[in-house]
Amino acid sequence: xxxxxKKELVVSAIxxxxxxxxxxxxxxxKVVKILNLDQYNDEVLIGTNLSSKKFGKKGIIKVKNKxxxxxxxxxxxxxxxxxxxxxxxxxxxxxxxQLNIPQEIKKIVKCINPNCITNIEEIETYFKVVDKExxxxxxxxxxxxxxxxxxxx
Amino acid sequence: MANLKGKNLISIxxxxxxxxxxxxxxxxxxxxxxxxxxxxDKVVASIFFEPSTRTRLSFESAANxxxxxxxxxxxxxxxxxxxxxxxHDTIQMVxxxxxxxxxxxxxxxxxxxxxxxxxxxxxxxxxxxxxxxxQCMLDLYSIQKTQGGLDNLNITxxxxxxxxxxxxxxxxxxxxxxxxxxxxxxxxxxMPSSVKMHIKNMGLExxxxxxxxxxxxxxxxxxxxxxxxxxxxxxxxxxxxxxxxILDAATLKGCKPTMKxxxxxxxxxxxxxxxxxxxxxxxxxxxxxxxxxxxxxMAAILGVK
Numbered sequence: 001x002x003x004x005x006k007k008e009l010v011v012s013a014i015x016x017x018x019x020x021x022x023x024x025x026x027x028x029x030k031v032v033k034i035l036n037l038d039q040y041n042d043e044v045l046i047g048t049n050l051s052s053k054k055f056g057k058k059g060i061i062k063v064k065n066k067x068x069x070x071x072x073x074x075x076x077x078x079x080x081x082x083x084x085x086x087x088x089x090x091x092x093x094x095x096x097x098q099l100n101i102p103q104e105i106k107k108i109v110k111c112i113n114p115n116c117i118t119n120i121e122e123i124e125t126y127f128k129v130v131d132k133e134x135x136x137x138x139x140x141x142x143x144x145x146x147x148x149x150x151x152x153x
Numbered sequence: 154m155a156n157l158k159g160k161n162l163i164s165i166x167x168x169x170x171x172x173x174x175x176x177x178x179x180x181x182x183x184x185x186x187x188x189x190x191x192x193x194d195k196v197v198a199s200i201f202f203e204p205s206t207r208t209r210l211s212f213e214s215a216a217n218x219x220x221x222x223x224x225x226x227x228x229x230x231x232x233x234x235x236x237x238x239x240x241h242d243t244i245q246m247v248x249x250x251x252x253x254x255x256x257x258x259x260x261x262x263x264x265x266x267x268x269x270x271x272x273x274x275x276x277x278x279x280x281x282x283x284x285x286x287x288q289c290m291l292d293l294y295s296i297q298k299t300q301g302g303l304d305n306l307n308i309t310x311x312x313x314x315x316x317x318x319x320x321x322x323x324x325x326x327x328x329x330x331x332x333x334x335x336x337x338x339x340x341x342x343x344m345p346s347s348v349k350m351h352i353k354n355m356g357l358e359x360x361x362x363x364x365x366x367x368x369x370x371x372x373x374x375x376x377x378x379x380x381x382x383x384x385x386x387x388x389x390x391x392x393x394x395x396x397x398x399i400l401d402a403a404t405l406k407g408c409k410p411t412m413k414x415x416x417x418x419x420x421x422x423x424x425x426x427x428x429x430x431x432x433x434x435x436x437x438x439x440x441x442x443x444x445x446x447x448x449x450x451m452a453a454i455l456g457v458k
């Protein structure tokens with residue numbers, strides 16, 4: 001049996017939904033958490049430590065009947081900037097999206113500065129991406145930069 | 154000449170080098186003639202969500218000298234904030250009562266947020282530990298005035314270089330003028346690496362010292378800072394460093410005749426009172442210059458100059 005065939009058995013195909021491929025193996029559970037997939041009611045298939053030509057080891061998540069919104073896609077890109085999103089309808093690949101870290105991030109990230117006004121009043125957070133590798137964000141309000149990304153609950 | 158009408162001043166990076174210079178030039182006009190009733194039809198809201206003596210009085214004095222009416226508060230305990238009103242609602246209300254808002258707030262980023270809510274321009278008079286851009290502008294004005302220009306100077310900064318937002322902003326601003334920086338501080342309070350990186354990225358040089366005497370002969374400006382007790386979680390550490398740099402008249406022997414000592418005030422004991430009588434002391438004039446710079450800013454932002 002070829003390796004390719006074994007992989008298919010481990011992570012089976014879905015008829016409708018989204019596949020997140022090329023997730024760094026060590027980030028896979030973070031992706032599950034930020035997308036709240038542990039609370040998701042339909043099928044979720046998680047594969048990790050699969051061999052990958054690009055990364056050595058990679059993770060893959062298949063989510064049945066789920067099509068991610070822009071804020072969710074942005075969240076994934078912050079944790080797994082090199083991931084690919086594959087949209088599947090009726091067993092066919094209808095769209096393949098290569099993720100990119102956006103220049104600006106609204107809402108999804110929480111400022112690490114406890115004295116930042118966004119942590120005091122109800123204000124939509126807003127960050128500029130200062131560096132992509134390693135990821136460094138600057139809060140538009142308090143101007144602090146941060147490399148440790150925390151997501152809004 | 155840039156038109157600054159309606160432009161907020163929240164962070165020092167909001168203005169270009171040319172815009173700074175324009176404000177400094179305008180400030181020197183006001184220094185010659187501080188009392189001009191050019192804002193007599195304007196209302197300036199001075200809203201201070203935390204106590205401040207010097208900055209508030211300086212802004213209010215500047216507004217009064219230009220004939221503006223000043224409304225506002227200096228003690229949030231006596232306002233509807235006590236009743237739980239949000240910053241958003243306070244700013245929206247105040248901007249409907251005034252032509253310009255001058256604001257100090259204890260939270261970082263509060264001024265930027267206020268400028269997005271307000272329908273009138275906002276000048277940041279200090280937002281938490283983040284920015285205090287008018288202090289930086291009055292420092293630039295004082296340096297320019299005493300040194301005859303801003304270019305190619307040896308700028309020495311002494312004391313708490315780690316937490317002092319004033320010195321960080323001043324470094325950023327002076328990087329536009331080919332300065333060479335000299336940092337004197339105890340090991341625990343050294344200039345943060347992000348600031349030093351900025352200097353390097355601008356192709357400029359900085360030097361670090363622990364001994365104040367080493368920098369006296371070549372400094373054009375000695376910028377003293379207070380070591381703030383509230384920054385230390387360990388009181389023993391504060392006790393160890395609090396008196397490490399005390400500038401007195403004897404220490405200044407051998408300095409350049411044109412050298413000036415600056416300090417954002419209030420001072421505690423880091424500048425001995427015997428320096429006050431020397432020709433090098435400039436900190437009180439520096440505070441006075443704050444009024445002219447704030448006049449210039451208000452006049453430019455309200456579009457009357």
